[in-house]
Amino acid sequence: MEARRRYHRYMPSSDASDTPRRRIVEAAVELLESGGPDAVSTRAVAAAAGMQPPAIYRLFGDKEGLLLAVAEHGYAQFLESKRAQFDPQAADPVDELRRGWDMVVEFGVSRPELFAVMNSATGGRTDAAHRAGLEILHGRVRRLAARGLLRVNEELAAQIIRATGLGAVTTWHSTPAERRDPTLLTILRESMIGAVTRAEPAMPAAETGPAPAARALRAALPDEAGVLSDAEQRLLHEWLSRLAPENGTPLA
Template identity: 40%
Template sequence: MSTRDRILEVAADLVAASPDGDISTRAVCDAARVGAPALYRHFGDKEGLLTAVVDHGFDKYLATKRERGPGADPVRDLRDGWDTHVAFALANPNLYRLMNSPAMRTPPAAALESHRILTGDLERAAALGKLRLAPRVAAQMVMAANVGVALMLVSRPTTFEDAALSTRVRDAVHAAILTPDAYAEAASAAGPADGRSGADIPATAAQLDALLAHAPSPVLTGAESGLLSEWLGRLSDTS
């Protein structure tokens, strides 16, 4: 293994093990058994090292996309791309936070490639008449929402503990960028696993809960109203 690769591997391990994802160049040099001049010769500075760490880690995720190539259905690729993006973030929380940190003044090449892949899927959807927005605008919407959800899941897991949150946001964004027919077709193909059966129940439960909160039922006791509200809350929280 070359000196550069050894430094990179050590830095990636330290980032993954760090409580907050931060590392020092001194710790990297000590663990890689190299002097600071060697680190700076290969990476320039700490930001250059961290950018290389991000590209190194995210490249493994992108490799699966490169090998797979575009599928027959670009909308299916959009759904899969969202889900694998979130899965990668959950499996590599420190690396993902680092990749999207404001401290990274230069966007990592891996992040730029991910955006290009997304835009390509959207351009294919547009060519098939399935997109209601320009691919560039749709890509910005999808990426902003996808990254936002992933960051909340890895940064605030106790607040954003609902496993279905990602799917809900994904479907809301896709409903906004896809034509109604394309979205309905994708939802139908997804089947009950994506929560499509009984889709009116959550909305109806949420509406009833809101109405009762403003005008409590005169035939129910306080305890009964509280219990009913809990049940309605559970029903409205189903995906």
């Protein structure tokens, strides 16, 4: 929720006053984020904005036009935050790259429905906003190149940064909530740092103790029945799960 409040601080300049367009777009965003794209019907949006459905058709043409305006709204919020966060004078361009990557992933993780609409929208101001975001990314990459810190060429570096960020968001949301591990995001970010720059990735410390051995034993156990009795299999599985849970930190 904190991320959502932060990104709501900025309103697109075209919606800066309390206009019908702004009320409709804000209502559509709220419905999108609470109920997904199917909740953004012209009737529901009009009711939430305190207006009649014909106003939506007059201002946006149809539902697709409304979703395009929602994407523009999201890009405006995102770009304002991105520009505020970007510091071309930052002492360490690698740390600045980390912060930029984290910001993109935080936006996608905290606002998945809006993020999806933004990434599927094309045309008009969304294309312009997308290009503006890429300019900021390329600015970060150029600073790395100027310091002799790039491991690959600038275009490939930008592609890797974008691909790992989008992949992180997609994987996070496609994973059941009870199996999500924030360590995944750190590892993906640091893998990107290692692939793009000459800096040392700040990877999480490798596991020590019995957990690696327990995982190896679990992987090596035969699948066929008969080696162990059912009771022995259950007991062994309990022991291995305590030493190395399939999702989470080994028990102390």
